[in-house]
Amino acid sequence: MNFSVEERYNAVVISLKGNVMGGPDGVRLHEKIHELIREGKKNVVVDLSKVKFMNSSGLGLLISALTSLRNAGGDLRLANVADRIQSLLVITKLITVFKHYDSVEEAVKSFETDPPVPVEQAT
Secondary structure, eight states: OEEEEEEETTEEEEEEEEEEOOHHHHHHHHHHHHHHHHTTOOEEEEEEEEEEEEOHHHHHHHHHHHHHHHHTTOEEEEESOOHHHHHHHHHTTGGGTSEEESSHHHHHHHHHHSOOOOHHHHO
């Protein structure tokens, strides 16, 4: 798995490419998420348009990133979820946990119309 990072308006877009299966690439992604949080960049969109395959470790990466960002007062939103990845999210019931959008643009705009709820208010 490779990934690229770009900033768009009020969000950071991380585009994943290849097979999302954890391992050393997962560690790099985890470190990048924490670096963004330290920089105060807590609204993240993960573009899945170029993901060929994702296993349970890959799902774990997304859950870990989502948890870290929400605990920091931000959120992680998914864009361009292919049918096979969406099926995985439905089977695991994670489709109800992640906010997902048909395009990166929609996901980025969603932070304006549906801002993250600070952790202390969410409970």
